[in-house]
Amino acid sequence: DIQMTQSPSSVSASVGDRVTITCRASQGISSWLAWYQQKPGKAPKLLIYAASSLQSGVPSRFSGSGSGTDFTLTISSLQPEDFATYYCQQANSFPVFGGGTKVEIK
Amino acid sequence: EVQLVESGGGVVRPGGSLRLSCAASGFTFDDYGMSWVRQAPGKGLEWVSGINWNGGSTGYADSVKGRFTISRDNAKNSLYLQMNSLRAEDTALYHCARVDTAMVTGYFDYWGQGTLVTVSS
Numbered sequence: 043d044i045q046m047t048q049s050p051s052s053v054s055a056s057v058g059d060r061v062t063i064t065c066r067a068s069q070g071i072s073s074w075l076a077w078y079q080q081k082p083g084k085a086p087k088l089l090i091y092a093a094s095s096l097q098s099g100v101p102s103r104f105s106g107s108g109s110g111t112d113f114t115l116t117i118s119s120l121q122p123e124d125f126a127t128y129y130c131q132q133a134n135s136f137p138v139f140g141g142g143t144k145v146e147i148k
Numbered sequence: 149e150v151q152l153v154e155s156g157g158g159v160v161r162p163g164g165s166l167r168l169s170c171a172a173s174g175f176t177f178d179d180y181g182m183s184w185v186r187q188a189p190g191k192g193l194e195w196v197s198g199i200n201w202n203g204g205s206t207g208y209a210d211s212v213k214g215r216f217t218i219s220r221d222n223a224k225n226s227l228y229l230q231m232n233s234l235r236a237e238d239t240a241l242y243h244c245a246r247v248d249t250a251m252v253t254g255y256f257d258y259w260g261q262g263t264l265v266t267v268s269s
Contacts, residue, residue, distance in 0.1 A: 076255045085259035137195040
């Protein structure tokens with residue numbers, strides 16, 4: 043089974059900072075990767091699919107990159123509404139999520 | 149507007165059963181695969197089960213295989229999850245999620261708010 047490992051598990055940042063989150067697959071998944079944002083008490087929201095495609099309505103400060111086993115989610119300039127937990131998900135086979143990265147206020 | 153509304157959660161004893169439902173609206177239900185994704189209190193996301201557009205293909209996480217059954221009724225725009233032999237570790241918020249294709253797996257572009265299942269004696 044494919045395992046998804048996210049790092050870091052949490053990050054403290056300030057408004058305006060550039061934030062990078064990494065996701066590593068235990069085997070190659072081509073570009074079959076998505077990123078989700080989840081705020082407390084809310085359902086997850088799809089941000090990025092196919093590793094680098096921005097979901098409709100998602101701000102352009104979010105971007106994704108990578109292929110094979112190593113992937114990155116970047117928030118170019120952190121906004122107050124971006125403080126949340128972020129998950130990666132592989133879609134090469136039955137879905138598996140990463141453990142999550144909590145973006146906290148510094 | 150796409151809406152997914154789950155129901156059927158509650159408190160059940162270990163070994164018991166529960167049937168979850170998800171009512172879908174705002175899109176052509178039988179054009180899409182659907183899944184159940186759960187989240188234990190304070191924990192991350194775990195895919196539970198998925199079904200393709202016509203119910204002809206399904207998939208399950210190893211943790212629920214043989215105990216849970218996913219199904220759908222396209223005439224009623226509804227998704228179901230029959231959960232048997234429940235264990236304490238099945239305690240979670242269960243989300244219904246739409247797959248972005250007609251297949252069992254893919255990306256989850258719409259989610260419901262979830263229904264809480266608590267397994268406790």
